[in-house]
Amino acid sequence: MTQTQKKQKAPNGITWGMVSVILISMTIVLILTLIKIYLSNQIYYESKKVNKMYSQVEALKAEQKILMQKVEALKYKNQVTDTIFVIDDGNP
16 A cells, blocks of 8 residues: 555656746846846947047048148248248348
8 A cells, every 4th residue: 555655646747846946047047148138238238339439530541641741831931931931041
């Protein structure tokens, strides 16, 4: 009789322990997935900001080169113009 009683006491199907383990593991997976999604979004938005700043820096560098060329042209023109006036002032 003891064997039949043991067979009857053996759990058949899903127990509360199994359900709790499944729920806990699903919760852990969900939390880790949400953390990954959050971090991916943060990285994406930060990289957008960095790319925008990088393009602005490149535009400013190009503008600086143009301005430096204009400054050099004005310096050259000023030096040439000054020498012409000096030569003209000496011949009256």
